[in-house]
Amino acid sequence: MTKSNNMRPRFFSLRVKLLLLLAVLVLSTLAGAGTTLWYVGATQNLFQRMEKYDIEALLFAQELEKELMAQQGLTTYYSLDYDEVWLTRLQDHNKQFENLLNRARESNYLNQGRHILNRIESGYIRYIHSRDEVIYLYKNNLVEQAVALHGDIREKFQSLFDLCEQYKKLHQERINTDAAFYKDQARVLTVFSLAAMAATVMLAFCLGYILFKRILDPIRRLAKLEESSVPAVLSGEMGELSERIQGLLDDAEHAHKMLQESRDQVLQSEKLATVGKLAAGVAHSIRNPLTSVKMRLFSLERSLNLDSIQKEDFDVISEEIRHLDTIIRNFLEFSRPPKLKPQLVSPSDLVDGTLTLLSHRLESSGVTVTICRKNVLPVVNADPEQFKEVLMNLILNACDSMVDGGKVSITEDVVSVVPHGKMAILAVADNGPGIPASFKDDVFKPFHSTKEEGTGLGLSIANRIMTEHGGWLHLKSSGPQGTTFVLALPLKESSTWLRS
Amino acid sequence: MERPKVRVLIVEPNPRMRDFLRREFSKLNFLVEGVASGEDLFLRLDSGEKVHVVVFAMDIPGNTEGVLQQQLVTNYPDIPVILNAYLEDLPDSPFLRKVAAMVEKSGNPENLIRMVSRVLERYYPDLVENGAQGGSNV
Missing domain, CATH: 1.10.287 (Helix Hairpins)
Structure with missing residues (x-):
């Protein structure tokens, strides 16, 4: 499995990459939505303005034309039958024209339009003046003069009608301009939307790629315990x-x-x-x-x-x-096996007590014991009698192996052993002939003994006692130079009892 | 007036060891009886005839965890009991404190004989003193 120290450093961490992508994605979406909203608002304004001013101006122009045509027609009708009713209706249309002209002036927002409306107004005043004169002539039976003047007011009418058409054309042009502007805006928006769509797809693809390649795929491989297939760079x-x-x-x-x-x-x-x-x-x-x-x-x-x-x-x-x-x-x-009766005791004291007990036997066997002790060992949780039995067993074995006497050294130390923590260590070494190679693997097995009268249970019992204390007994070395056994006991703070 | 003899009850599963101990204690002018089971032991104690001391072997059948020994010291507190046991057979029991003495079961009967004599001196000083003057080896 690849460890962190094998990974090459990356410019951006996975978290930063994801955050950046998410931020850009959100910004892109927000920009698209904002642009759409702006476009909708602008279009709405455009149509409102067109409806309020330009289309209304067109309608006014048309109405003015109709009113002019009506007035012109009523004047002609009067010239035919001199009926006063036509004059009354002519007055109504006259008022209607003036009213329409005022409303057109109010809704007008163009200088050019105002100029046209002024011309219409002044032309209309001249028109009604000439028309009233024609009607007067007809009333007074001056028909020949009236007919001649009636021909003149047709030109004035045509001039006013042309002005109305001009006003209508002006606003038609405005509508055409707005329509062209709208088309330009729509084109820009379409291009922007396509670009935003492409960017969003690309960002989503990048996000998906990172999610699948850098997160889901490794998780899947980890879940399948495919140790060899987990990416080397994570x-x-x-x-x-x-x-x-x-x-x-x-x-x-x-x-x-x-x-x-x-x-x-x-x-x-x-x-x-x-x-x-x-x-x-x-x-x-x-x-x-x-x-x-x-x-x-x-x-x-x-x-x-x-x-x-x-x-x-x-x-x-x-x-x-x-x-x-x-x-x-x-x-x-x-x-x-007897039940352990643990108590807090220093292994150093137990070594001393054991040597006191064995002093006579050591002396008779010609064995000298040396203790290598820098400091008295810290206390352990141990059954003193059982632990002394272990020590006695090791020392007596050493005495039995050294027929003509010898030396036994007991070295005390404190060592940290993972995962057991701090342990009190006792190394019991002799300078005897050593354990035969064929017996080394079996020294702790019951009923195995190198001694003619041994039961083969001593070391097995000793090993079991040490195990029950949460420690161990270990054959460190054995050869022609001697044999060394190591005893380990957990110190009080890390003591664990396996069973009692 | 003839003084009563010391009556020793030996509780031992091995008949040959019972016979051997009977022979050894008889040399001291003791009346020696032997039983091989807890049932016989309590039948004998309930028979009404005085028993001065009981030599109780812990390895008697049915004495798991020292239950017979507990019944013995509990129900017959006036009779001194001497445990004759292998050290490994001794239970970790508070009833051990109620026995008069303990002797390790070994090939040397003299330890047991010596302990019986000491217990008798402690519990029946008049009887043993008279017995000693009357020819007892105690």
Whole structure:
């Protein structure tokens, strides 16, 4: 699995990239939406203005033309039948024209339009003046003069009509201009929308690529535990996630190994327990009659008068029975280990106590013991008697191996051992001949012994006692220069009891 | 007037060890009886005839976790009990404090004989003193 120190640095972290992409995407969307809103507003204004001014001006122009045509027609009607009704209606149309002209002036917003309307107004005044004169002539039966003047006012009417058409054309041009402006705006907006759409698609593609390639794909591979297929370059959050998951996997693997080891230990313990029960049953059955035999021998010894050979035979029998008794005692101890009675004690004190107990035996064996101690070891949570039994076993084994005497050194130290924490370490070394190579792997197995009269249980019991204390007993080295065993006990703050 | 003899009850599963102890204690002018089970033990104690001391082997059948020994010291507090046991068989029980003495079961019977004599001296000084003057080896 790729570790963080193998990753090449990246200019932007994954988080920054995602934030930048999201920000640009949001800005792009907002810009598109804002532009659309602006366009809708502008278009609305454009149409409102067209409706309010230009289209209304067109309508006014048309109405003015109609009114002019009506007035011209009514004047002609009067010239035909001299009916006063036409004159009355002519007055109404006259007022209507003036009213329309005023409203057109109010709605006008162009200088050119105002100029045209002024011309229409002045032309209309001249027109009605001439028209009233024509009507007067007709009323007074001056027909020839009236007809001549009537022809003149047609030219004035045509001139006014042309002005109205001019006014209409002016606003038609304005409408055409606005329409062209609207088309330009629509074209710009279309181009902008297409560009925004392309940008959004590209940003979404980039975001999707990062999401899939840099997040989802590694997560999928991690989920499938494809250790080899996890990208070699993972930085930032994904790198941390990958490391964390790998850490968890390592922990799980470690826990699995420990569980497997524990299962093996349980199996081994079950086997040993079964053997122990058998041994205990046999030992228990043998021990009682053996005691009876010992008593009878004791009784015989008091009463018999033996010669030297008989005495030797008797002694051998007694010694072999004593050996049998020792074997049985060890069997029973192995099968029924006593409960630990832990207390806070310094291993250094236990070393001193053990050497005091063994002083006579050490002296008789010609073994000298050296203690390498910088400081008294900190306290541990241990059963003093059980721990002393372990020490005694190691030292007595050393004494047995060194037939003509020798040296034993006990080195004390405190060492941090992962994951156990601080441990009190005792190294018990002798300068004996060492353990035969073929026995090295089996020294802690029960019923394995290099001694002719050994039961092969001493080191097995010692190992078990150390394990029960949360520590261990380890054969560090053994050769012609001697043998070194290492005992480790967790210090008080890190002490863990496996079982008691 | 003839003084009563010391009556020792030996509780031991092995008949040959019972016979051996009977023989050894008889040398001291003790009346020795032997039983091989807890049932026989309590039948004998309930029979009404005085027992001065009980030598109790912990490996007697049915004495799991020292239950027979607990019944013995609880129900017959006036009778001193001497435990004759292998050290590995001794339970971690408060009832151990109620016995008169404990002797490790070994091939040497003299320790047990010596302890029985001491217990008798402690519990029955008149009886043992008379017995000693009357030819007892205690």
